[in-house]
Amino acid sequence: MNGVNQDMLPDQLHQALAAIVGPDRLLDVDNDRFTYSYDGSFLPLVPAHRPDVVVFPRDVGEVVRIVRLCNDHRVPLVPRGAGSGRTGGSIPVNGGVVLSLERMNRILEIDRKNMMALVEPGVRTMDLGRAVEDVGLFYPPDPSSWTVSTMGGNVAENAGGARAVKYGVTKDYVLGLQVVLANGAVIDTGGKAVKNVTGYDLTHLFVGSEGTLGVITKILVRLISKPKAKKTLLLMFGSIDDASECVTDMLSSGIVPASAEIMDKTSIQAVARFRKVDIPVEAEAALLIDIDGPQILLDDQAGAVTEMARQHQAVQVSVAQTSAEADELWVLRRTMGPAVAAIAKNKIGEDISVPRAALPEMIRRLGEIGRKHGLTIAVFGHAGDGNLHPSILADLSEAGARERVDQAVAEVFRAALEVGGTLSGEHGIGITKKPFIEEALGKEGVRALRAVKHALDPNGILNPGKIFE
Amino acid sequence: MSTPSVTAPDAAAAPRVTAAREALLQRIANMAGQCDRCGSCLPVCPLFEETGRETASARGKVSLVRGLLEGAVSPAPDLFARLDFCLQCRACTNACPSKIRTDELVSLAKGQLAGVTGRPAMLRAVDGFLARPKLVSLAGPLVRAYARSAIRPLAEKAVLKPVLHRLADVADLLPGRRPFGGDNGRPNKGKTRSVGGSDRARRSSAVPSRGKIRYLAGCFVRLSYPEVMRATTATLRDAGYQVVVVDDACCGLPHWSHGDLDRARNMAASNLSRLSGPELVVTDCASCGSALMDYARWLAGSEHESAAKSLAARVRDVSVVLASLEPAPAAPPAGSGSPEAPERTKVTYHDPCHLSRGQGIKAQPRQVLCNAGYEVVEMKGADVCCGGSGTFCLEYQSDSQALLEKKTKNILATGAEYVVTSCPSCLLQLEHGMKLFGDGKAVKVIHLTEAIQHSPVSDQS
Ligand SMILES: Cc1cc2nc3c(=O)[nH]c(=O)nc-3n(C[C@H](O)[C@H](O)[C@H](O)COP(=O)(O)OP(=O)(O)OC[C@H]3O[C@@H](n4cnc5c(N)ncnc54)[C@H](O)[C@@H]3O)c2cc1C
Ligand code: SF4
Ligand code: SF4
Numbered sequence: 001m002n003g004v005n006q007d008m009l010p011d012q013l014h015q016a017l018a019a020i021v022g023p024d025r026l027l028d029v030d031n032d033r034f035t036y037s038y039d040g041s042f043l044p045l046v047p048a049h050r051p052d053v054v055v056f057p058r059d060v061g062e063v064v065r066i067v068r069l070c071n072d073h074r075v076p077l078v079p080r081g082a083g084s085g086r087t088g089g090s091i092p093v094n095g096g097v098v099l100s101l102e103r104m105n106r107i108l109e110i111d112r113k114n115m116m117a118l119v120e121p122g123v124r125t126m127d128l129g130r131a132v133e134d135v136g137l138f139y140p141p142d143p144s145s146w147t148v149s150t151m152g153g154n155v156a157e158n159a160g161g162a163r164a165v166k167y168g169v170t171k172d173y174v175l176g177l178q179v180v181l182a183n184g185a186v187i188d189t190g191g192k193a194v195k196n197v198t199g200y201d202l203t204h205l206f207v208g209s210e211g212t213l214g215v216i217t218k219i220l221v222r223l224i225s226k227p228k229a230k231k232t233l234l235l236m237f238g239s240i241d242d243a244s245e246c247v248t249d250m251l252s253s254g255i256v257p258a259s260a261e262i263m264d265k266t267s268i269q270a271v272a273r274f275r276k277v278d279i280p281v282e283a284e285a286a287l288l289i290d291i292d293g294p295q296i297l298l299d300d301q302a303g304a305v306t307e308m309a310r311q312h313q314a315v316q317v318s319v320a321q322t323s324a325e326a327d328e329l330w331v332l333r334r335t336m337g338p339a340v341a342a343i344a345k346n347k348i349g350e351d352i353s354v355p356r357a358a359l360p361e362m363i364r365r366l367g368e369i370g371r372k373h374g375l376t377i378a379v380f381g382h383a384g385d386g387n388l389h390p391s392i393l394a395d396l397s398e399a400g401a402r403e404r405v406d407q408a409v410a411e412v413f414r415a416a417l418e419v420g421g422t423l424s425g426e427h428g429i430g431i432t433k434k435p436f437i438e439e440a441l442g443k444e445g446v447r448a449l450r451a452v453k454h455a456l457d458p459n460g461i462l463n464p465g466k467i468f469e
Numbered sequence: 470m471s472t473p474s475v476t477a478p479d480a481a482a483a484p485r486v487t488a489a490r491e492a493l494l495q496r497i498a499n500m501a502g503q504c505d506r507c508g509s510c511l512p513v514c515p516l517f518e519e520t521g522r523e524t525a526s527a528r529g530k531v532s533l534v535r536g537l538l539e540g541a542v543s544p545a546p547d548l549f550a551r552l553d554f555c556l557q558c559r560a561c562t563n564a565c566p567s568k569i570r571t572d573e574l575v576s577l578a579k580g581q582l583a584g585v586t587g588r589p590a591m592l593r594a595v596d597g598f599l600a601r602p603k604l605v606s607l608a609g610p611l612v613r614a615y616a617r618s619a620i621r622p623l624a625e626k627a628v629l630k631p632v633l634h635r636l637a638d639v640a641d642l643l644p645g646r647r648p649f650g651g652d653n654g655r656p657n658k659g660k661t662r663s664v665g666g667s668d669r670a671r672r673s674s675a676v677p678s679r680g681k682i683r684y685l686a687g688c689f690v691r692l693s694y695p696e697v698m699r700a701t702t703a704t705l706r707d708a709g710y711q712v713v714v715v716d717d718a719c720c721g722l723p724h725w726s727h728g729d730l731d732r733a734r735n736m737a738a739s740n741l742s743r744l745s746g747p748e749l750v751v752t753d754c755a756s757c758g759s760a761l762m763d764y765a766r767w768l769a770g771s772e773h774e775s776a777a778k779s780l781a782a783r784v785r786d787v788s789v790v791l792a793s794l795e796p797a798p799a800a801p802p803a804g805s806g807s808p809e810a811p812e813r814t815k816v817t818y819h820d821p822c823h824l825s826r827g828q829g830i831k832a833q834p835r836q837v838l839c840n841a842g843y844e845v846v847e848m849k850g851a852d853v854c855c856g857g858s859g860t861f862c863l864e865y866q867s868d869s870q871a872l873l874e875k876k877t878k879n880i881l882a883t884g885a886e887y888v889v890t891s892c893p894s895c896l897l898q899l900e901h902g903m904k905l906f907g908d909g910k911a912v913k914v915i916h917l918t919e920a921i922q923h924s925p926v927s928d929q930s
Contacts, residue, residue, distance in 0.1 A: 027522065031551050034542055035523035035532060040506050045532060048541040056521060083523070084508040102521060124512065147564075148508040274568045335566030338505035342567035345502070 006096065008073040010052045017055050017097070020065045025056040025103070036098045039083040039090045040145070041432055042341075042348055049091050051078065051098040058103055060178065060186060060217045067215060068184035070097055070461050078463050079211040081121065081153030084145045086349065087430025089157065089210045093465040099215065101152050107131055108218070114192055115223045116175065121152025121216050125159075128221075137223040140167035143426070144334040152216050158208035160426035162259035162290070162333070165251075165384025167224075169426065171207045178218035179206055182457040190220065205452070210428050211463040213456045227292035230258070231302050232326035235309045236316040240264050240285035240367075240379065244360040246312035247287060247383045251356055255304050258290040260384030261333050266393075267380040270339040271332050282315050287383065288333050290326075333380075337389065340378050344393035348405055350412055353387045354421030365415040366390050373404045377412075387425035413439070429467045437468055492770065493581055493730075494538070500574045501535040503567045504528065510561035510571070515854050516554065519871050524551045527561035527571040534578045549582050549589070549728075554868075556861055557726050558822035558854040572726070573766065579728025592727040595860055599688050600724065600732060602717045647696060648887070648913040649923055679709040682790070683750045686716040687757040689893035697893065700918040701753040701787055708794055715750075718743055722760035723859055725767060734771075737764045741776045750780070753787045753918055755892035756859070759827030786824060788891060788917055791840075792833035813844040814925050817885040817912075819876070819899060820852035821892035834891055834917055842926035848879040848888075857898030869898075870905065877902035880912050887913045889920045 008016075014028050027033060033050040052075075057063045070077040076096030083090050092098050105122035112135055119128055125146040132139050142161035143149055149159065155177070160169040176190030190196055190203040206213055237243040240262070247260050264285050268277060287309075291301045306317050320326035341347040354362045363379060366388075370377035381388035392408055394401050413423045413436050423433055423440050438446050446468055453460075510527035511517050517526035524533065530552055536542035557572035565571075598604060682705060686698045698716075705712045721736035741764065744750050752758035761784045764777035816838055824830050831852065838845050856862060856872030876899070880888045888899055896914055903911040915923075 029547065031533060031542060031545065031548055032522065032524055034536055035529040038506055038532060040508055044539075045536050046539045046541040048536060082508055082511060083506075100521075145508065148511050271566070274566070335509070338507040338509065338566035341505035341507075342503040347505070 005074050006076070008075060013069075013073070013075060013097070014053055016069055017053055017066065020062055020069070021055050021057055025058070027054040028052070036080070036083070036100070037091065039085045039088060041086050041088045041091075041430065042346070043088050043091065043431065049093050050095065051092040052095050054098045054100055056100050056103045060104075060180065063099070063104075063180050063215055063217055064184050064186060066097065066099060067180050067182065071182055071184060071459055074459055074461060076464050077215075077461050079152070079156070079215050081150030081156070082124070082145075082148045084149045085153060085157060085430060086351065086427040087424070087432045089428055089430040089463070089466060090153075091431060093431065096461075101150065101215075101217075104217065105150075110135060110137070110223075111192075112137065115225075116192060116220060117223055118218060118220050119151050121150060121155070121219060123151045125149050125151060125154055132223050133226055136226050138226040139173065139221060139223055141170045141173060144337065151219050151221075155207055155216055155219055156209060156211050157426065157428045160382065160385070160387060162261055162330075162382055162384075164382060164387070164426075165260055166256050166258045166292075171204055173221045173223075174203060174207055174219065175222050176220035177203055177206055177216055179214035179216055181214045182459065182462050186217075187214075188218075192220065194222075208428065210430060210466055212453060212466055213462065215462075227258070229295040229298055230290060230292040230326070231298050232320040232329055233287075233289045233291070233302060233305055234316075234318050234320070234329055235287040235289065235305075235314050236280055236283040237285045237287070237309075238282050238313055238315050240363055241360060242312045242314070243285040243287050244363045244383060246308055246314070248356055248359055249312070250305065250308045251384065253304075253308065255291075255301065255308065257305070257384060258292040259288070259382070260290075261288040261381070262286075262383035262388070263288070263333070263336060263380040264378060266343075266376060266378040267336050267340050267391075268332075270343045270378070271336055273343070274339065275328075275332060275335075277332060280316050288329055336380050337391075340380070340391050340393070344376075345395040345397065346393070346405075348392040348394070348409060350390050350392075350409065350423075351387070351425050351427040352390065352412065352416035352421055352423055353385070353425030354416055354419050356384075356386045358419035358421065359383060359386050359388075362386075362388065362415065362419050362421065365419075366412065369408050369411045369415065372411075373408045375404060375408055377408070382425070385425075386421065410436075431466060434466070434468060490581075490584070493577060496769075497534060497574065497577050497581060498538055500569060500577075501531050501538065503569050504531045504535070505567065506532065507566065509564045509566060513560040513564045515556060515558065515560065515856070515872055516868065519868055525554055527565065527569065530555065530571055530575055530578075531569065534574060537578070537582075544582055549579060552578055552582070553589075553592075553727075554865060556822070556854045556856070556858040558858065559826040560822070560854070563826050570766075573763075576726050576728055576730070580730035581728075583728045589864075592729075592860065596724045596727055596729045596732065599719050600736065602688070602719055647694075648915055649696065649919055676707065676709045678711075680711060681713060681748050682710040683713045683715055683744065683746075683748050685718065685720070685744070685750055685752050685754075685757055685761070686714055687752065687754040687893070688719045689756070689897075690754055691716060693897060694893050694916065697753060697896070697916040697919060700916065700922045701751075704787070704791070704918045704921045705751065708791065710790075713748075715743065720754075720757040720760040721767075722756050725760070726859065730767075734767055737767050737777070738771075738773050740764075741773055741780055744780060744783075745776070748783070749790070750784050751787050751790055752784065753891065753916065754894075755786065755821035755824035755827060756894060758784055758786050759823040762828060786828060786830055786833070786891065788824075788833040788837050789830060791837045791921070813842060814887070815846055815883070815885045816843045816887045816889050816920065817846050817848045817880060817883040818851060819848070819855065819880070819888055819890040819895055821890055821895045822852075822854050822858075824891050825852045834889070837917065838889060838920060841921050841924035843920065843924065846883045846885055848883045848885075850875070850879055855895050855898045855902070857894045859894055862898055862901075873898060873902040874906045877906040881907070881910055883912075885912055887915050887920065889915055889917055891917045 036054045037048040037050045076094040078092045078098050080090040080098050080100045101121040104120040106120050109118040129139050140163045142163050143159040154170045158171050178188050180186055309317050366377050376393040378391045394405050396402050423436050514526045523529040552575050555575050559572055561571050690698050702712050718740050721733040725733035762781045768774050768777050835845050855876045856869040862869040899914045
């Protein structure tokens, strides 16, 4: 049982947890537990990793008592937000307790003077985004899953999003956290002071920790002023190379779009099965560009983007005329991952990140890897910051398919590392990328991670089996 | 993401796998295999939002079905209940990148499971009753009389209580006194009295003749709201149609959604021949309308599929028919908004799931209400399920009422005089909501065609 030696029977565990949260905020029936055995990753449903119990605490006090119980009895404890993670982070591979933070979902404070918000971990990203926009402020991180993903999950995965090219990712906005450690102690890191060098930067140690170092129970984020205006453009290209070179040249020429998303024809067609999308016959790829800022500067910027597109042989340039049209284009992009998944029996979706300048090279290599193994690799992603989601499409029940896919995946990671990139831009390591972490960080790098883990969670109860063995 | 392989969950318990069953399993597997577990369906599912349980959401149900097919989930009796806990409101489908029809998947899977674990007695009883249109027509007046009578409270207090306990729940849900009268003991005022066409139609010789149209009066309308049936007939006649009322059919949706698939298919097939011909088929029940439009999916692969498609092309919700006609010249009243303009009657519109998402219709009912001279004020979450959903409100009372309470609050907040809708199941549920949560300020609940029949414009003329 992977370092954890549970000394409590399921019945006793159930009773002890019921004493903390009551019978209504606890699930232990087989079929209920089954639905907490998966997340948004492509890991198969079978064999199912059912937790023994799912609990829904309402406040930090309850979290502390649950964590202590688990620590005392060596019960694996897996924090969970919405289960939209793409790498298996919230899957209880060793059973134990799934600690769902979904019901700790209050926005505690929007401090307009200091431009900050304090939230509980179960607040959905979009709900925070909407709430602060209502008062003229802006929380930029916008993972494509933002309608469902929680702030706790975003912090634990250091989620990115389309706006990262201009505004950065979750870690750039987290100022402080309340964390329940494995021994049940509660610590507050960071704070409202913008400058803060009091000891190690513990706040950022927990950002991206994937539930393995502590349970995040409060999050303080920085807000900025809402951009005055926004324009959305859709550029179509005759080849994906033209599209990727256009992005790279655009950025190096000083144009900073709020988002620059790339998508190939396979990905666009996947979405077009369910939504109306006009695709010119000669188009092989598209860029979805957002520019924002003061109204007077937008037309100039749009002109510059269009000019750049022309230089890269764009076959069509269209500008959303209304905000409804812009929203529709963004829905197209946000639903792309799941829509691509639905066109093949199996989709193995990846999340590589490369230096911007290496983007065209990386995309060429993806094409080569696909051709070599006779596999379709659909490509879409946050091109503006070099973060791509190549999706290998296959039917794993076919003879030899599994081997070809495994080889292709390994080659994709290797190519990413070779061009100076890494194997996860924003989805984390979880279970699915564990086999590759040593190649990415080196032996000593992984040893350092382990040392941190051991110092904070000596019994190894927090989300065991993730990131590294 | 892998498509489940098709195996019978429990070879010993499962009946002999026939070709039809195999085809059903394959269809279920294909639908479930489309799911990416992205979770986009979670925040929009009213039941997930209410309970916070993954099993209530589409992702939960789709995964349970896949788990069943792949052998990770056993067909324990509670599985049927997990799948059955669904409003079939399609909010999930709307949000789903792959437009997975969880409502249909749930029906199919319940049908599959029924062969293994059986179906709850209550569902069997309801389905058996509704499959007998004559019985429905006979029972209507009796049940309504009971629901509205003075005997009821006595009967329920007395010795009959234990026996009537379930019936009392049902009766509680039945319509009480309705705003424009009907079968509730008060006379029907004015225009809706005769099915033979309204005063307005007779008054106006200018109404063009638009030919024959068929109006399918579904079970729910016949059982609970004959006054709506009359209002719809009159409205269509006023518009110049020669109305042929079809009142001996059940669309089969209750059976379909309870997993009684074979019976639903038989009913659909017999309705196909009953409704064959070139005329439009009009419905005033959103659920009937969406069911008729779905027959081609129910009967996919059978010899009836093409007939079902051609029927779907001829089915219209009554609001669509009315909206396609020229707006009445008197509406909206000229100079509205200016200080002297007469106050228009305020109404708010509740979108039935089976109309807004089931048939993609949201604008037409509002347009029709505006044309009829009403001021339409939007409520918050107009297209969120009211929690009625056929027998759901009986099976899962507390969850149903939690949704209903929110809906009722949103209706009251508009300050409207009437809440208008287009589905008898919603009518019933909303009326119940006013009784439970109306705080004495009850807004009157009416069907769209009742609103037309009693429109301020025609009252002035
Ligand atoms: C369609 C789709 C699009 C996506 N697009 C993006 C994208 O653009 N950018 C991006 O970065 N990601 C994206 N993701 C991935 C995913 O949505 C993010 O990783 C998100 O942050 C996960 O949030 P969650 O609430 O679902 O967390 P979960 O999946 O429940 O958990 C994720 C991890 O966080 C841990 N965790 C959760 N809450 C806490 C807490 N309170 N304390 C400690 N640990 C915790 C869990 O243990 C787990 O390891 C996408 C996913 C999908 C399905
Ligand atoms: S939205 Fe669709 S694809 Fe996504 S989890 Fe729900 S049912 Fe599955
Ligand atoms: S049909 Fe409605 S109740 Fe059923 S899963 Fe979908 S959203 Fe939830």
